[in-house]
Amino acid sequence: MNKLKIAIQKSGRLSDDSVKLFKECGIKFEVGKSKLKSTSRNFPADFLFLRDDDIPGYVEDGVADLGIVGKNVLVEYGNDVESIKELGFSKCRLSLAVPREVEYPGVEYFQGKSIATSYPNLLGQYLKGKGVDAHVHQISGSVEIAPGIGLAEGVCDIVSTGGTLLSNGLKEVETIFKSEAVLIANNKLSDEKKELLEKLLFRINAVQTAQNHKYVLLNAPNDKLQQIIELMPGMRSPTITPLAQEGWSSIHSVIKESDFWENIETLRKWGAEGILVIPIEKMIS
Known part of the structure:
Protein backbone atom coordinates (compact mmCIF):
# COMPACT_ATOMS: atom_id res chain seq x y z
CA MET A 1 0.00 0.00 0.00
CA ASN A 2 1.24 3.50 -0.83
CA LYS A 3 2.26 5.72 2.05
CA LEU A 4 3.14 9.37 2.28
CA LYS A 5 6.58 10.09 3.68
CA ILE A 6 6.26 13.34 5.63
CA ALA A 7 9.33 15.20 6.90
CA ILE A 8 9.02 17.45 9.94
CA GLN A 9 11.56 19.20 12.10
CA LYS A 10 12.91 16.88 14.79
CA SER A 11 12.83 19.44 17.62
CA GLY A 12 11.82 23.01 18.40
CA ARG A 13 8.69 25.10 18.08
CA LEU A 14 8.09 24.20 14.42
CA SER A 15 8.28 20.52 15.33
CA ASP A 16 5.82 20.93 18.21
CA ASP A 17 3.37 22.90 16.07
CA SER A 18 3.62 20.38 13.20
CA VAL A 19 3.01 17.39 15.46
CA LYS A 20 0.07 19.21 17.06
CA LEU A 21 -1.50 19.81 13.64
CA PHE A 22 -1.27 16.16 12.60
CA LYS A 23 -2.64 15.01 15.96
CA GLU A 24 -5.59 17.39 15.56
CA CYS A 25 -6.14 15.84 12.13
CA GLY A 26 -6.69 12.53 13.93
CA ILE A 27 -3.42 11.01 12.71
CA LYS A 28 -1.82 8.87 15.40
CA PHE A 29 1.94 8.30 15.56
CA GLU A 30 4.64 8.11 18.19
CA VAL A 31 6.97 11.03 18.90
CA GLY A 32 10.16 10.85 20.94
CA LYS A 33 13.41 12.78 21.25
CA SER A 34 15.45 9.89 19.89
CA LYS A 35 12.99 8.90 17.14
CA LEU A 36 14.00 9.58 13.54
CA LYS A 37 11.03 7.79 11.96
CA SER A 38 7.48 6.94 13.04
CA THR A 39 4.66 5.13 11.25
CA SER A 40 1.06 6.25 11.72
CA ARG A 41 -1.30 3.68 13.16
CA ASN A 42 -4.39 4.98 11.38
CA PHE A 43 -3.27 6.90 8.26
CA PRO A 44 -0.97 5.75 5.42
CA ALA A 45 2.00 7.90 6.39
CA ASP A 46 5.54 7.62 7.72
CA PHE A 47 6.97 10.61 9.56
CA LEU A 48 10.65 11.49 9.23
CA PHE A 49 12.20 13.74 11.91
CA LEU A 50 14.93 15.84 10.31
CA ARG A 51 16.84 19.11 10.61
CA ASP A 52 14.73 21.99 9.30
CA ASP A 53 17.42 23.05 6.81
CA ASP A 54 17.58 19.54 5.32
CA ILE A 55 13.86 19.09 4.68
CA PRO A 56 13.53 20.97 1.35
CA GLY A 57 16.41 18.93 -0.11
CA TYR A 58 14.93 15.62 1.03
CA VAL A 59 11.57 16.57 -0.50
CA GLU A 60 13.20 17.72 -3.76
CA ASP A 61 15.11 14.43 -4.02
CA GLY A 62 11.99 12.33 -3.29
CA VAL A 63 13.32 10.89 -0.02
CA ALA A 64 10.26 12.53 1.51
CA ASP A 65 7.00 13.23 -0.33
CA LEU A 66 5.92 16.12 1.87
CA GLY A 67 7.55 18.38 4.40
CA ILE A 68 6.76 21.20 6.77
CA VAL A 69 9.39 23.96 6.85
CA GLY A 70 9.65 27.62 7.64
CA LYS A 71 8.98 29.77 4.60
CA ASN A 72 12.30 31.49 5.30
CA VAL A 73 14.16 28.19 4.81
CA LEU A 74 12.21 27.39 1.64
CA VAL A 75 13.01 30.76 0.03
CA GLU A 76 16.62 30.87 1.28
CA TYR A 77 17.59 27.52 -0.24
CA GLY A 78 15.42 27.77 -3.36
CA ASN A 79 14.81 24.04 -3.75
CA ASP A 80 12.67 22.82 -6.65
CA VAL A 81 9.60 21.76 -4.67
CA GLU A 82 5.93 22.65 -4.75
CA SER A 83 4.61 24.97 -2.06
CA ILE A 84 1.22 23.49 -1.18
CA LYS A 85 -0.16 25.52 1.69
CA GLU A 86 0.83 28.19 4.19
CA LEU A 87 -0.12 26.76 7.57
CA GLY A 88 -0.45 29.88 9.72
CA PHE A 89 1.66 28.73 12.67
CA SER A 90 5.29 29.13 13.79
CA LYS A 91 5.20 32.72 12.59
CA GLU A 180 5.45 30.94 8.79
CA ALA A 181 5.22 27.17 8.41
CA VAL A 182 4.64 25.92 4.85
CA LEU A 183 3.60 22.48 3.59
CA ILE A 184 5.75 21.51 0.60
CA ALA A 185 5.61 18.53 -1.77
CA ASN A 186 7.82 16.72 -4.24
CA ASN A 187 7.05 17.75 -7.82
CA LYS A 188 6.66 14.17 -9.04
CA LEU A 189 4.15 12.60 -6.69
CA SER A 190 2.35 9.55 -8.07
CA ASP A 191 -1.40 9.73 -8.63
CA GLU A 192 -1.92 7.52 -5.58
CA LYS A 193 0.12 9.84 -3.38
CA LYS A 194 -1.62 12.90 -4.79
CA GLU A 195 -4.89 11.30 -3.70
CA LEU A 196 -3.50 10.77 -0.20
CA LEU A 197 -2.31 14.38 -0.15
CA GLU A 198 -5.84 15.56 -0.98
CA LYS A 199 -7.18 13.51 1.94
CA LEU A 200 -4.58 15.05 4.23
CA LEU A 201 -5.38 18.58 3.02
CA PHE A 202 -9.08 17.93 3.64
CA ARG A 203 -8.28 17.17 7.29
CA ILE A 204 -5.92 20.12 7.66
CA ASN A 205 -8.50 22.53 6.20
CA ALA A 206 -11.20 21.18 8.53
CA VAL A 207 -8.95 21.73 11.56
CA GLN A 208 -7.77 25.19 10.55
CA THR A 209 -11.23 26.43 9.60
CA ALA A 210 -12.49 25.30 13.00
CA GLN A 211 -9.68 27.17 14.76
CA ASN A 212 -10.84 30.44 13.19
CA HIS A 213 -14.51 29.95 14.03
CA LYS A 214 -16.58 29.60 17.19
CA TYR A 215 -19.96 28.09 17.97
CA VAL A 216 -22.01 30.86 19.61
CA LEU A 217 -25.22 30.45 21.59
CA LEU A 218 -27.18 33.36 22.96
CA ASN A 219 -30.65 34.40 24.07
CA ALA A 220 -32.29 37.39 22.41
CA PRO A 221 -35.64 39.24 22.34
CA ASN A 222 -37.74 38.28 19.33
CA ASP A 223 -38.04 41.86 18.09
CA LYS A 224 -34.25 41.91 17.52
CA LEU A 225 -33.90 38.47 15.90
CA GLN A 226 -33.54 39.70 12.33
CA GLN A 227 -30.80 42.19 13.14
CA ILE A 228 -28.87 39.58 15.13
CA ILE A 229 -29.25 36.96 12.38
CA GLU A 230 -27.67 39.40 9.92
CA LEU A 231 -24.63 39.64 12.21
CA MET A 232 -24.50 35.86 12.76
CA PRO A 233 -25.41 34.25 9.42
CA GLY A 234 -23.83 30.87 10.29
CA MET A 235 -22.66 28.22 7.80
CA ARG A 236 -26.05 28.26 6.07
CA SER A 237 -28.34 29.94 8.56
CA PRO A 238 -28.61 30.10 12.37
CA THR A 239 -30.77 27.77 14.44
CA ILE A 240 -33.60 29.62 16.20
CA THR A 241 -35.36 27.94 19.14
CA PRO A 242 -38.19 29.57 21.14
CA LEU A 243 -37.55 29.87 24.86
CA ALA A 244 -40.12 29.05 27.55
CA GLN A 245 -40.19 32.77 28.36
CA GLU A 246 -42.52 34.42 25.88
CA GLY A 247 -40.95 36.88 23.45
CA TRP A 248 -37.48 35.35 23.64
CA SER A 249 -35.51 32.88 21.50
CA SER A 250 -32.21 31.08 21.59
CA ILE A 251 -29.89 31.59 18.60
CA HIS A 252 -27.19 29.06 17.70
CA SER A 253 -24.67 29.97 15.02
CA VAL A 254 -21.09 29.48 13.78
CA ILE A 255 -19.13 32.64 13.08
CA LYS A 256 -15.54 33.77 12.67
CA GLU A 257 -13.99 34.60 16.00
CA SER A 258 -12.85 38.00 14.70
CA ASP A 259 -16.43 38.83 13.61
CA PHE A 260 -17.74 37.87 17.04
CA TRP A 261 -15.44 40.28 18.86
CA GLU A 262 -16.18 43.05 16.38
CA ASN A 263 -19.94 42.66 16.95
CA ILE A 264 -20.18 41.71 20.63
CA GLU A 265 -21.10 45.22 21.81
CA THR A 266 -23.80 45.52 19.14
CA LEU A 267 -25.25 42.16 20.16
CA ARG A 268 -25.40 43.26 23.79
CA LYS A 269 -26.99 46.56 22.80
CA TRP A 270 -29.73 44.63 21.02
CA GLY A 271 -30.47 42.71 24.19
CA ALA A 272 -28.48 39.51 23.64
CA GLU A 273 -27.66 37.77 26.91
CA GLY A 274 -26.49 34.40 28.20
CA ILE A 275 -23.84 34.39 25.47
CA LEU A 276 -21.77 31.20 25.23
CA VAL A 277 -18.72 30.90 22.95
CA ILE A 278 -17.65 27.29 22.33
CA PRO A 279 -14.50 26.05 20.51
CA ILE A 280 -15.03 23.88 17.41
CA GLU A 281 -12.78 20.86 16.96
CA LYS A 282 -13.41 20.24 13.25
CA MET A 283 -15.39 22.20 10.66
CA ILE A 284 -16.34 20.76 7.27
CA SER A 285 -18.09 23.00 4.79
Whole structure:
Protein backbone atom coordinates (compact mmCIF):
# COMPACT_ATOMS: atom_id res chain seq x y z
CA MET A 1 0.00 0.00 0.00
CA ASN A 2 1.24 3.50 -0.83
CA LYS A 3 2.26 5.72 2.05
CA LEU A 4 3.14 9.37 2.28
CA LYS A 5 6.58 10.09 3.68
CA ILE A 6 6.26 13.34 5.63
CA ALA A 7 9.33 15.20 6.90
CA ILE A 8 9.02 17.45 9.94
CA GLN A 9 11.56 19.20 12.10
CA LYS A 10 12.91 16.88 14.79
CA SER A 11 12.83 19.44 17.62
CA GLY A 12 11.82 23.01 18.40
CA ARG A 13 8.69 25.10 18.08
CA LEU A 14 8.09 24.20 14.42
CA SER A 15 8.28 20.52 15.33
CA ASP A 16 5.82 20.93 18.21
CA ASP A 17 3.37 22.90 16.07
CA SER A 18 3.62 20.38 13.20
CA VAL A 19 3.01 17.39 15.46
CA LYS A 20 0.07 19.21 17.06
CA LEU A 21 -1.50 19.81 13.64
CA PHE A 22 -1.27 16.16 12.60
CA LYS A 23 -2.64 15.01 15.96
CA GLU A 24 -5.59 17.39 15.56
CA CYS A 25 -6.14 15.84 12.13
CA GLY A 26 -6.69 12.53 13.93
CA ILE A 27 -3.42 11.01 12.71
CA LYS A 28 -1.82 8.87 15.40
CA PHE A 29 1.94 8.30 15.56
CA GLU A 30 4.64 8.11 18.19
CA VAL A 31 6.97 11.03 18.90
CA GLY A 32 10.16 10.85 20.94
CA LYS A 33 13.41 12.78 21.25
CA SER A 34 15.45 9.89 19.89
CA LYS A 35 12.99 8.90 17.14
CA LEU A 36 14.00 9.58 13.54
CA LYS A 37 11.03 7.79 11.96
CA SER A 38 7.48 6.94 13.04
CA THR A 39 4.66 5.13 11.25
CA SER A 40 1.06 6.25 11.72
CA ARG A 41 -1.30 3.68 13.16
CA ASN A 42 -4.39 4.98 11.38
CA PHE A 43 -3.27 6.90 8.26
CA PRO A 44 -0.97 5.75 5.42
CA ALA A 45 2.00 7.90 6.39
CA ASP A 46 5.54 7.62 7.72
CA PHE A 47 6.97 10.61 9.56
CA LEU A 48 10.65 11.49 9.23
CA PHE A 49 12.20 13.74 11.91
CA LEU A 50 14.93 15.84 10.31
CA ARG A 51 16.84 19.11 10.61
CA ASP A 52 14.73 21.99 9.30
CA ASP A 53 17.42 23.05 6.81
CA ASP A 54 17.58 19.54 5.32
CA ILE A 55 13.86 19.09 4.68
CA PRO A 56 13.53 20.97 1.35
CA GLY A 57 16.41 18.93 -0.11
CA TYR A 58 14.93 15.62 1.03
CA VAL A 59 11.57 16.57 -0.50
CA GLU A 60 13.20 17.72 -3.76
CA ASP A 61 15.11 14.43 -4.02
CA GLY A 62 11.99 12.33 -3.29
CA VAL A 63 13.32 10.89 -0.02
CA ALA A 64 10.26 12.53 1.51
CA ASP A 65 7.00 13.23 -0.33
CA LEU A 66 5.92 16.12 1.87
CA GLY A 67 7.55 18.38 4.40
CA ILE A 68 6.76 21.20 6.77
CA VAL A 69 9.39 23.96 6.85
CA GLY A 70 9.65 27.62 7.64
CA LYS A 71 8.98 29.77 4.60
CA ASN A 72 12.30 31.49 5.30
CA VAL A 73 14.16 28.19 4.81
CA LEU A 74 12.21 27.39 1.64
CA VAL A 75 13.01 30.76 0.03
CA GLU A 76 16.62 30.87 1.28
CA TYR A 77 17.59 27.52 -0.24
CA GLY A 78 15.42 27.77 -3.36
CA ASN A 79 14.81 24.04 -3.75
CA ASP A 80 12.67 22.82 -6.65
CA VAL A 81 9.60 21.76 -4.67
CA GLU A 82 5.93 22.65 -4.75
CA SER A 83 4.61 24.97 -2.06
CA ILE A 84 1.22 23.49 -1.18
CA LYS A 85 -0.16 25.52 1.69
CA GLU A 86 0.83 28.19 4.19
CA LEU A 87 -0.12 26.76 7.57
CA GLY A 88 -0.45 29.88 9.72
CA PHE A 89 1.66 28.73 12.67
CA SER A 90 5.29 29.13 13.79
CA LYS A 91 5.20 32.72 12.59
CA CYS A 92 8.40 34.71 12.87
CA ARG A 93 10.39 37.32 10.99
CA LEU A 94 13.88 37.73 9.62
CA SER A 95 15.22 41.01 10.94
CA LEU A 96 18.30 43.19 11.03
CA ALA A 97 19.60 44.14 14.47
CA VAL A 98 22.36 46.36 15.81
CA PRO A 99 23.87 47.01 19.26
CA ARG A 100 21.45 48.83 21.55
CA GLU A 101 23.72 51.85 21.96
CA VAL A 102 23.83 52.55 18.20
CA GLU A 103 21.80 55.50 16.94
CA TYR A 104 20.22 53.87 13.92
CA PRO A 105 19.38 56.31 11.07
CA GLY A 106 17.96 53.78 8.63
CA VAL A 107 19.08 50.90 6.42
CA GLU A 108 21.84 53.12 4.99
CA TYR A 109 23.61 52.51 8.32
CA PHE A 110 24.80 49.18 6.90
CA GLN A 111 26.54 50.72 3.86
CA GLY A 112 30.09 49.35 3.85
CA LYS A 113 29.56 47.45 7.10
CA SER A 114 29.58 43.73 7.87
CA ILE A 115 26.42 41.77 8.75
CA ALA A 116 26.46 38.27 10.24
CA THR A 117 23.65 35.94 9.19
CA SER A 118 22.61 32.38 8.44
CA TYR A 119 20.42 33.67 5.58
CA PRO A 120 22.81 35.23 3.03
CA ASN A 121 20.46 34.91 0.05
CA LEU A 122 17.45 36.58 1.66
CA LEU A 123 19.65 39.28 3.17
CA GLY A 124 21.49 39.83 -0.11
CA GLN A 125 18.23 40.26 -2.01
CA TYR A 126 16.98 42.78 0.56
CA LEU A 127 20.18 44.84 0.56
CA LYS A 128 20.27 44.88 -3.24
CA GLY A 129 16.69 46.15 -3.32
CA LYS A 130 17.64 48.94 -0.93
CA GLY A 131 20.80 49.85 -2.84
CA VAL A 132 23.02 49.06 0.14
CA ASP A 133 26.48 47.56 -0.40
CA ALA A 134 27.36 45.62 2.76
CA HIS A 135 29.55 42.61 3.46
CA VAL A 136 27.42 39.56 4.29
CA HIS A 137 29.31 37.31 6.69
CA GLN A 138 27.69 33.85 6.64
CA ILE A 139 27.81 31.86 9.87
CA SER A 140 25.60 29.08 11.22
CA GLY A 141 23.92 29.50 14.57
CA SER A 142 24.36 32.05 17.39
CA VAL A 143 24.77 35.02 15.06
CA GLU A 144 23.80 37.36 17.94
CA ILE A 145 27.32 37.10 19.35
CA ALA A 146 28.93 38.58 16.22
CA PRO A 147 28.86 42.30 17.19
CA GLY A 148 30.11 41.54 20.70
CA ILE A 149 33.25 39.82 19.42
CA GLY A 150 33.92 42.35 16.65
CA LEU A 151 32.93 40.06 13.80
CA ALA A 152 30.20 42.32 12.42
CA GLU A 153 28.43 45.64 13.05
CA GLY A 154 25.01 44.04 12.79
CA VAL A 155 23.19 40.74 12.48
CA CYS A 156 20.31 39.37 10.44
CA ASP A 157 18.46 36.58 12.19
CA ILE A 158 15.09 34.97 12.86
CA VAL A 159 13.06 36.78 15.54
CA SER A 160 9.97 35.54 17.36
CA THR A 161 9.72 37.59 20.55
CA GLY A 162 12.98 39.54 20.40
CA GLY A 163 14.14 38.21 23.77
CA THR A 164 17.34 36.64 22.41
CA LEU A 165 18.37 39.91 20.77
CA LEU A 166 17.76 41.87 23.97
CA SER A 167 19.70 39.40 26.09
CA ASN A 168 22.67 39.86 23.76
CA GLY A 169 22.59 43.65 23.83
CA LEU A 170 20.94 44.07 20.42
CA LYS A 171 17.87 45.85 19.12
CA GLU A 172 15.74 45.00 16.09
CA VAL A 173 15.79 47.74 13.47
CA GLU A 174 14.46 46.32 10.17
CA THR A 175 12.17 43.42 9.25
CA ILE A 176 13.25 42.01 5.91
CA PHE A 177 11.10 38.87 5.60
CA LYS A 178 8.01 37.46 7.32
CA SER A 179 7.79 33.71 7.70
CA GLU A 180 5.45 30.94 8.79
CA ALA A 181 5.22 27.17 8.41
CA VAL A 182 4.64 25.92 4.85
CA LEU A 183 3.60 22.48 3.59
CA ILE A 184 5.75 21.51 0.60
CA ALA A 185 5.61 18.53 -1.77
CA ASN A 186 7.82 16.72 -4.24
CA ASN A 187 7.05 17.75 -7.82
CA LYS A 188 6.66 14.17 -9.04
CA LEU A 189 4.15 12.60 -6.69
CA SER A 190 2.35 9.55 -8.07
CA ASP A 191 -1.40 9.73 -8.63
CA GLU A 192 -1.92 7.52 -5.58
CA LYS A 193 0.12 9.84 -3.38
CA LYS A 194 -1.62 12.90 -4.79
CA GLU A 195 -4.89 11.30 -3.70
CA LEU A 196 -3.50 10.77 -0.20
CA LEU A 197 -2.31 14.38 -0.15
CA GLU A 198 -5.84 15.56 -0.98
CA LYS A 199 -7.18 13.51 1.94
CA LEU A 200 -4.58 15.05 4.23
CA LEU A 201 -5.38 18.58 3.02
CA PHE A 202 -9.08 17.93 3.64
CA ARG A 203 -8.28 17.17 7.29
CA ILE A 204 -5.92 20.12 7.66
CA ASN A 205 -8.50 22.53 6.20
CA ALA A 206 -11.20 21.18 8.53
CA VAL A 207 -8.95 21.73 11.56
CA GLN A 208 -7.77 25.19 10.55
CA THR A 209 -11.23 26.43 9.60
CA ALA A 210 -12.49 25.30 13.00
CA GLN A 211 -9.68 27.17 14.76
CA ASN A 212 -10.84 30.44 13.19
CA HIS A 213 -14.51 29.95 14.03
CA LYS A 214 -16.58 29.60 17.19
CA TYR A 215 -19.96 28.09 17.97
CA VAL A 216 -22.01 30.86 19.61
CA LEU A 217 -25.22 30.45 21.59
CA LEU A 218 -27.18 33.36 22.96
CA ASN A 219 -30.65 34.40 24.07
CA ALA A 220 -32.29 37.39 22.41
CA PRO A 221 -35.64 39.24 22.34
CA ASN A 222 -37.74 38.28 19.33
CA ASP A 223 -38.04 41.86 18.09
CA LYS A 224 -34.25 41.91 17.52
CA LEU A 225 -33.90 38.47 15.90
CA GLN A 226 -33.54 39.70 12.33
CA GLN A 227 -30.80 42.19 13.14
CA ILE A 228 -28.87 39.58 15.13
CA ILE A 229 -29.25 36.96 12.38
CA GLU A 230 -27.67 39.40 9.92
CA LEU A 231 -24.63 39.64 12.21
CA MET A 232 -24.50 35.86 12.76
CA PRO A 233 -25.41 34.25 9.42
CA GLY A 234 -23.83 30.87 10.29
CA MET A 235 -22.66 28.22 7.80
CA ARG A 236 -26.05 28.26 6.07
CA SER A 237 -28.34 29.94 8.56
CA PRO A 238 -28.61 30.10 12.37
CA THR A 239 -30.77 27.77 14.44
CA ILE A 240 -33.60 29.62 16.20
CA THR A 241 -35.36 27.94 19.14
CA PRO A 242 -38.19 29.57 21.14
CA LEU A 243 -37.55 29.87 24.86
CA ALA A 244 -40.12 29.05 27.55
CA GLN A 245 -40.19 32.77 28.36
CA GLU A 246 -42.52 34.42 25.88
CA GLY A 247 -40.95 36.88 23.45
CA TRP A 248 -37.48 35.35 23.64
CA SER A 249 -35.51 32.88 21.50
CA SER A 250 -32.21 31.08 21.59
CA ILE A 251 -29.89 31.59 18.60
CA HIS A 252 -27.19 29.06 17.70
CA SER A 253 -24.67 29.97 15.02
CA VAL A 254 -21.09 29.48 13.78
CA ILE A 255 -19.13 32.64 13.08
CA LYS A 256 -15.54 33.77 12.67
CA GLU A 257 -13.99 34.60 16.00
CA SER A 258 -12.85 38.00 14.70
CA ASP A 259 -16.43 38.83 13.61
CA PHE A 260 -17.74 37.87 17.04
CA TRP A 261 -15.44 40.28 18.86
CA GLU A 262 -16.18 43.05 16.38
CA ASN A 263 -19.94 42.66 16.95
CA ILE A 264 -20.18 41.71 20.63
CA GLU A 265 -21.10 45.22 21.81
CA THR A 266 -23.80 45.52 19.14
CA LEU A 267 -25.25 42.16 20.16
CA ARG A 268 -25.40 43.26 23.79
CA LYS A 269 -26.99 46.56 22.80
CA TRP A 270 -29.73 44.63 21.02
CA GLY A 271 -30.47 42.71 24.19
CA ALA A 272 -28.48 39.51 23.64
CA GLU A 273 -27.66 37.77 26.91
CA GLY A 274 -26.49 34.40 28.20
CA ILE A 275 -23.84 34.39 25.47
CA LEU A 276 -21.77 31.20 25.23
CA VAL A 277 -18.72 30.90 22.95
CA ILE A 278 -17.65 27.29 22.33
CA PRO A 279 -14.50 26.05 20.51
CA ILE A 280 -15.03 23.88 17.41
CA GLU A 281 -12.78 20.86 16.96
CA LYS A 282 -13.41 20.24 13.25
CA MET A 283 -15.39 22.20 10.66
CA ILE A 284 -16.34 20.76 7.27
CA SER A 285 -18.09 23.00 4.79
